[in-house]
Amino acid sequence: MAQPLQSYATSTAGGPTGTDSPATVTLCGAYELDQARTHPLLEDLPELVHLPAHLGRHPALRATVDLLAAELERPRLGTDAVVPALLDTLxxxxLRAWLDEQRSSVTTAGWAAALNDPVTLAALQAIHRDAARPWTVATLAAEAGLSRAPFARRFATRLGQPPLTYLTWWRMTTAARLLRESDAPLRAIAARVGYASEFAFATAFKRQHGTAPGRYRRGA
Known part of the structure; x- marks a missing residue:
């Protein structure tokens, strides 16, 4: 889970002396990440994401930067709430712009490739939309519009793991979030992530996180 820091910095530098170059404005923000619970997409990101300022290429990104700059330059009522929300949006x-830039890449594996592949993306969306459904490789393949074997190969090539392995990971990640953020009983959380048996859920959770659900909740 990411927690945006509640402090921000800006700096402005003019162009080279004697030129009409526009000023450069630097906006700095940061996120604190729990390294034990980061999304695998973050592992695929380069250390530096550079998005050239091509006019009109990423209008939503440009608009968000402008809104954030305006709030920081002229704080008003509600700025403390607006800035963190704009940082999340930014x-x-x-990430969207970076993924769009990867569409022309020859990379066939990793999250960028998976999210730009309509077959893998359809399966991921189905899993995320209804993790409790009793998914099989065949039913996920049907969601993606392929037969079972080609779908399984394509999914594994993109994400580096079979569909049902990813399904279990997503279910246990969702369960961990529910344990941290809610008081729902274990049987209810188990049902929400597709387990009719609380014992089977606890076994799968411990295999994924190395501790029982109840102990995980107490230590969260």
Whole structure:
């Protein structure tokens, strides 16, 4: 889970002396990440994401930057609430823009490739939309519009793991979030992530996280 820091910095530098170059404005923000619970997409990101300022290429990103700059230059009522929300929005637009830039890449594996592949994306969306459904490779393949074997190969090539392995990971990640953020009983959480048996859920959770659900909740 990411927690945006509640402090921000800006700096402005003019162009080279004697030129009419526009000023450069630097906006700095940061996120604190729990390294034990980061999304695998973050592992695929380069250390630096550079998005050239091509006019009109990423209008939503440009608009978000402008809104954030305006709030920081002229704080008003509600700025403390607006800025963190805009930082979240900015991060999402940066990730979207980066993924769009990867469409022309020859990379066939990793999250960028998976999210740009309509077959893998359809399966991921189905899993995320209804993790409790009793998914099989065949039913996920049907969601993606392929037969079972080609779908399984394509999914594994893109994400580096079979569909049902990813399904279990997503279910246990969702369960961990529910344990941290809610008081729902274990049987209810188990049902929400597709387990009719609380014992089977606890076994799968411990295999994924190395501890029982109840102990995980107490230590969260």
């Amino acid at each position: 991060l999402l637009h940066i």
